[in-house]
Amino acid sequence: MGVVEGLPTEDVAEKIMAAIKNVQKNMTRLNIMVMGKTGAGKSTLINQVFSRNLAVTGVGKPVTQAIRKYELEDFPLAIYDTPGLELGGENAIEELLKESKEVLSKGAMRGIEESIHCIWYCVSTPSHRFEEAEIEFIKKFIDETNVFCVPVIIVLTQAYSKKDARALMAEIEKENLNVVQIVPVLAQDYEIDDEYVAKAYGTDTLIDIVHNVIPEALRNTLAAVQKANLKMKKRRANAIVATAAAAAAATGAIPIPFTDAAVLVPEQIGMIASITGVFGIPVEKATVTALISATIGTVGTTVMGKTVVSGLLKMIPGVGSVTGGVISASVAAALTAALGEAYIAIMVMVAKGEMNIKEIETDEGKAKVAKIFKSKLGLKRNNKGKNLEEKED
Numbered sequence: 075m076g077v078v079e080g081l082p083t084e085d086v087a088e089k090i091m092a093a094i095k096n097v098q099k100n101m102t103r104l105n106i107m108v109m110g111k112t113g114a115g116k117s118t119l120i121n122q123v124f125s126r127n128l129a130v131t132g133v134g135k136p137v138t139q140a141i142r143k144y145e146l147e148d149f150p151l152a153i154y155d156t157p158g159l160e161l162g163g164e165n166a167i168e169e170l171l172k173e174s175k176e177v178l179s180k181g182a183m184r185g186i187e188e189s190i191h192c193i194w195y196c197v198s199t200p201s202h203r204f205e206e207a208e209i210e211f212i213k214k215f216i217d218e219t220n221v222f223c224v225p226v227i228i229v230l231t232q233a234y235s236k237k238d239a240r241a242l243m244a245e246i247e248k249e250n251l252n253v254v255q256i257v258p259v260l261a262q263d264y265e266i267d268d269e270y271v272a273k274a275y276g277t278d279t280l281i282d283i284v285h286n287v288i289p290e291a292l293r294n295t296l297a298a299v300q301k302a303n304l305k306m307k308k309r310r311a312n313a314i315v316a317t318a319a320a321a322a323a324a325t326g327a328i329p330i331p332f333t334d335a336a337v338l339v340p341e342q343i344g345m346i347a348s349i350t351g352v353f354g355i356p357v358e359k360a361t362v363t364a365l366i367s368a369t370i371g372t373v374g375t376t377v378m379g380k381t382v383v384s385g386l387l388k389m390i391p392g393v394g395s396v397t398g399g400v401i402s403a404s405v406a407a408a409l410t411a412a413l414g415e416a417y418i419a420i421m422v423m424v425a426k427g428e429m430n431i432k433e434i435e436t437d438e439g440k441a442k443v444a445k446i447f448k449s450k451l452g453l454k455r456n457n458k459g460k461n462l463e464e465k466e467d
């Protein structure tokens with residue numbers, strides 16, 4: 075009936091670790107092509123947006139004369155960069171057009187793993203004007219690559235002057251280019267003088283735009299590899315919880331012997347693994363063991379007695395006491411959702427640098443996790459585990 079019976083916490087942690095490896099191994103790689111003139115800020119942008127330092131790690135593998143591919147082992151992202159691009163002579167433009175078309179068409183023929191999913195065309199804002207050569211290039215480029223259906227986003231880089239960015243945006247909009255959006259970005263704080271520093275902004279918006287234009291199959295990958303938009307990671311993780319809670323409800327609808335009531339079901343194992351995946355935070359078995367014992371493990375009869383079980387279940391609004399050894403759909407959903415939401419809350423703290431993931435393994439850490447779990451368990455939910463009290467952002 076889809077229940078992992080009477081497993082001790084250690085074994086559950088083992089299963090979760092295997093599931094995490096599986097999630098990471100099966101993440102479809104995201105391929106982004108970044109274009110723009112030399113000095114536009116391509117490398118700076120890449121390094122600020124993605125959680126691993128791609129551009130610094132190596133010179134990249136030349137794919138064509140002008141285009142280099144950057145990727146890292148065990149990191150499902152490839153960046154195709156046009157470093158040092160000058161758009162001066164007629165030849166250079168023709169050559170780059172030819173090469174980029176080549177990369178796009180080769181990718182398109184090889185399926186989702188190899189195709190380019192999005193193009194970021196970077197234009198430096200302080201240069202003020204969208205140069206003639208650049209307009210020519212991008213018009214031609216979009217025209218001739220339309221057939222591959224790869225969305226193009228124009229990124230106005232180094233946009234510390236929002237006024238200049240607005241002016242440049244208006245100028246580009248006049249060209250009526252077939253692009254998804256034009257987005258101003260300051261990837262890194264910009265020191266105007268000793269006392270005046272323009273704060274970085276816009277990379278989160280860029281990630282939201284990319285999220286909307288790529289296929290669903292790549293959205294968890296995007297969430298995992300980027301560090302510019304924590305809300306997006308959270309939204310993806312909440313969707314994972316909703317799916318798992320609904321699946322657990324379907325399992326829970328079948329009467330389950332009381333001893334199995336709160337023991338992790340496969341849906342919950344998969345849920346924890348997928349959440350770990352979208353946050354892209356490495357976890358060790360000891361951490362997972364601590365997480366389980368501080369949450370759902372306290373409910374499990376393998377860890378504690380039945381009194382504790384019914385005590386914890388009583389915290390779920392509307393449950394009262396579980397009679398006849400039957401766990402209802404809504405209880406299964408509530409337990410799953412509370413576990414998922416507690417884990418997300420922890421991952422968010424870790425991502426913000428407010429907590430070290432290893433802290434979970436300490437007594438104080440476990441108490442903190444247990445407290446979060448219990449507060450989530452106390453929320454009013456519908457019978458699919460959907461939270462009716464707290465607002466998700």
Ligand SMILES: Nc1nc2c(ncn2[C@@H]2O[C@H](COP(=O)(O)OP(=O)(O)OP(=O)(O)O)[C@@H](O)[C@H]2O)c(=O)[nH]1
Nearest residue numbers: 112113114115116117118157158260261262263264
């Ligand atoms: N403060 C600040 N500096 C930036 C930003 N973007 C680019 N720069 C600076 O502009 C210069 C050029 O940026 P790069 O990221 O190297 O430009 P690129 O497009 O990769 O250039 P090539 O590799 O030569 O094609 C560097 O000195 C960066 O530090 C930004 O968002 N903030």
Ligand SMILES: [Mg+2]
Nearest residue numbers: 116117157158
């Ligand atoms: Mg560069």
